[in-house]
Amino acid sequence: xxxxxxxxxxxxxxxxxxxxxxxxxxxxxxxxxxxxxxxxxxxxxxxxxxxxxxxxxxxxxxxxxxxxxxxxxxxxxxxxxxxxxxxxxxxxxxxxxxxxxxxxxxxxxxxxxxxxxxxxxxxxxxxxxxxxxxxxxxxxxxxxxxxxxxxxxxxxxxxxxxxxxxxxxxxxxxxxxxxxxxxxxxxxxxxxxxxxxxxxxxxxxxxxxxxxxxxxxxxxxxxxxxxxxxxxxxxxxxxxxxxxxxxxxxxxxxxxxxxxxxxxxxxxxxxxxxxxxx
Amino acid sequence: xxxxxxxxxxxxxxxxxxxxxxxxxxxxxxxxxxxxxxxxxxxxxxxxxxxxxxxxxxxxxxxxxxxxxxxxxxxxxxxxxxxxxxxxxxxxxxxxxxxxxxxxxxxxxxxxxxxxxxxxxxxxxxxxxxxxxxxxxxxxxxxxxxxxxxxxxxxxxxxxxxxxxxxxxxxxxxxxxxxxxxxxxxxxxxxxxxxxxxxxxxxxxxxxxxxxxxxxxxxxxxxxxxxxxxxxxxxxxxxxxxxxxxxxxxxxxxxxxxxxxxxxxxxxxxxxxxxxxxxxxxxxxxxxxxxxxxxxxxxxxxxxx
Numbered sequence: 001x002x003x004x005x006x007x008x009x010x011x012x013x014x015x016x017x018x019x020x021x022x023x024x025x026x027x028x029x030x031x032x033x034x035x036x037x038x039x040x041x042x043x044x045x046x047x048x049x050x051x052x053x054x055x056x057x058x059x060x061x062x063x064x065x066x067x068x069x070x071x072x073x074x075x076x077x078x079x080x081x082x083x084x085x086x087x088x089x090x091x092x093x094x095x096x097x098x099x100x101x102x103x104x105x106x107x108x109x110x111x112x113x114x115x116x117x118x119x120x121x122x123x124x125x126x127x128x129x130x131x132x133x134x135x136x137x138x139x140x141x142x143x144x145x146x147x148x149x150x151x152x153x154x155x156x157x158x159x160x161x162x163x164x165x166x167x168x169x170x171x172x173x174x175x176x177x178x179x180x181x182x183x184x185x186x187x188x189x190x191x192x193x194x195x196x197x198x199x200x201x202x203x204x205x206x207x208x209x210x211x212x213x214x215x216x217x218x219x220x221x222x223x224x225x226x227x228x229x230x231x232x233x234x235x236x237x238x239x240x241x242x243x244x245x246x247x248x249x250x251x252x253x254x255x256x257x258x259x260x261x262x263x264x265x266x267x268x269x270x271x272x273x274x275x276x277x278x
Numbered sequence: 279x280x281x282x283x284x285x286x287x288x289x290x291x292x293x294x295x296x297x298x299x300x301x302x303x304x305x306x307x308x309x310x311x312x313x314x315x316x317x318x319x320x321x322x323x324x325x326x327x328x329x330x331x332x333x334x335x336x337x338x339x340x341x342x343x344x345x346x347x348x349x350x351x352x353x354x355x356x357x358x359x360x361x362x363x364x365x366x367x368x369x370x371x372x373x374x375x376x377x378x379x380x381x382x383x384x385x386x387x388x389x390x391x392x393x394x395x396x397x398x399x400x401x402x403x404x405x406x407x408x409x410x411x412x413x414x415x416x417x418x419x420x421x422x423x424x425x426x427x428x429x430x431x432x433x434x435x436x437x438x439x440x441x442x443x444x445x446x447x448x449x450x451x452x453x454x455x456x457x458x459x460x461x462x463x464x465x466x467x468x469x470x471x472x473x474x475x476x477x478x479x480x481x482x483x484x485x486x487x488x489x490x491x492x493x494x495x496x497x498x499x500x501x502x503x504x505x506x507x508x509x510x511x512x513x514x515x516x517x518x519x520x521x522x523x524x525x526x527x528x529x530x531x532x533x534x535x536x537x538x539x540x541x542x543x544x545x546x547x548x549x550x551x552x553x554x555x556x557x558x559x560x561x562x563x564x565x566x567x568x569x570x571x572x573x574x575x576x577x578x579x580x581x582x583x
Contacts, residue, residue: 008347009347011345011347015347019348019378022377022378022379022380023378025377025378026374026375026376026377026378027374029370029373029374029377030363030366030370030374033366033367033370033373033374034363034365034366035365036365101363101365102363105360105361105362105363105364106358106360106361106362107361107362107363107371109323109326109328109357109358109361110361110362110371110375110418111374111375112326112327112328113326113327113328113349113350113353113355114349114350114375114378114379115378116327116343116344116346116349117344275330277323277328277329277330278323278328278329
């Protein structure tokens with residue numbers, strides 16, 4: 001059997017798009033075929049289901065004890081709290097190996113032989129991990145919202161929680177979108193730094209260290225920039241006062257800020273991937 | 279066909295590959311030889327577009343790797359057998375590669391069967407033995423039915439059956455008209471597998487010749503004559519321009535003439551001959567002669583030999 005002749009397709013955007021779609025399908029096979037993915041997803045769900053109702057209980061008891069003003073609190077905000085403080089870190093831990101394990105195992109060489117246009121490999125990974133994080137985030141947020149509302153509907157806590165379907169759906173979608181962009185940011189950092197340890201450190205500093213440092217510094221300028229960090233903008237984007245207190249930018253501007261972070265991380269990751277030897 | 283034009287790779291002060299010009303042709307197994315650190319793997323990675331050349335070009339079918347349309351249909355490569363995600367099954371590894379080229383899943387099962395991995399394909403690759411990993415790597419290389427195949431040290435660590443299987447596979451692939459480029463430092467194995475040899479040392483091309491020619495050029499290739507009175511033959515041989523060495527009281531080692539001519543000369547001189555045979559050079563010997571002056575990392579005092 002001699003090698004089959006290859007019918008060449010003309011180079012151009014159609015071929016590039018078709019190859020990107022094929023690469024996305026391959027990345028989905030890669031993501032779903034490792035246990036890390038499903039352990040991470042299970043952990044995200046479990047933590048959401050633990051944290052959101054707990055926050056509901058503590059919020060209501062704080063209100064009953066008079067430590068915070070008594071108010072009607074949307075159940076969806078409990079899920080946002082969990083997404084911001086817990087679930088996003090699980091998503092980072094789930095997404096990083098998607099690129100870093102390729103380097104540590106050397107499998108990236110096989111991947112790049114199949115997809116030699118390097119930005120395409122990273123783009124395919126970004127599409128798949130963002131999609132996965134979105135679905136995972138939306139599912140977890142729905143579960144968290146429903147659970148939190150169920151807890152707040154208990155006679156002991158009754159009267160504080162609200163569940164308004166339209167607002168809850170918007171909140172759930174925003175949580176999914178935030179986690180999708182966090183996933184893309186993590187992927188970019190992983191591609192740029194290549195090691196889990198390095199990327200985790202960088203992301204910890206970016207997501208937590210930077211906003212806390214800026215807020216601690218105080219002053220208008222620091223606060224201004226703190227609102228442009230991923231974490232604080234995330235709180236604003238998911239439209240919560242509960243998780244972090246009021247933030248000075250609106251959900252739309254916050255969305256743009258998050259988009260910029262993920263775009264910047266992807267650009268750096270793609271640049272490093274393209275420049276360096278695999 | 280693989281074409282290298284002035285291919286150069288520099289890491290800081292170290293010139294890993296030094297303006298290599300080379301054509302690796304289809305229909306034969308080309309052995310790529312050189313000591314460790316000679317630049318073999320770097321050269322292969324540059325052919326595959328994984329490493330960027332400092333200067334020069336590496337072309338497959340006349341084009342750089344990354345310009346190939348669906349490259350797995352052009353080139354298959356086995357670089358490092360262990361370079362697979364340890365938590366992913368062998369089949370999923372191949373399935374992902376297949377999806378990038380819209381190769382049907384059936385083909386994945388075909389290549390798994392071809393390399394004899396169908397039973398283990400659903401196990402996680404981290405549990406594979408080296409031999410199984412090597413077979414998985416070969417399955418990946420064959421996936422797109424490519425016309426060019428690269429193997430980087432394919433038989434390292436394999437048992438004799440595995441070695442023979444890979445040798446036969448490479449012979450078969452070359453026999454089908456494919457380009458087979460295989461690096462190794464196992465000379466005995468290369469002597470059995472390769473038709474053509476490319477030898478590099480310190481990143482530079484030392485030899486690019488058919489195996490037979492490399493062996494024939496070795497100083498070890500000679501005719502051995504055993505005779506009770508060899509001195510009577512020495513003059514006749516020297517007159518023909520042969521180099522003659524007295525290997526013992528009754529033995530001569532003759533280079534520069536074939537057995538037929540030596541036999542004729544002995545007959546003419548009336549010398550009794552007890553034995554007349556060729557002494558074939560091993561590739562090991564020929565290779566050592568070629569690289570003697572080019573070995574980059576020679577053992578120094580205190581280091582293991």
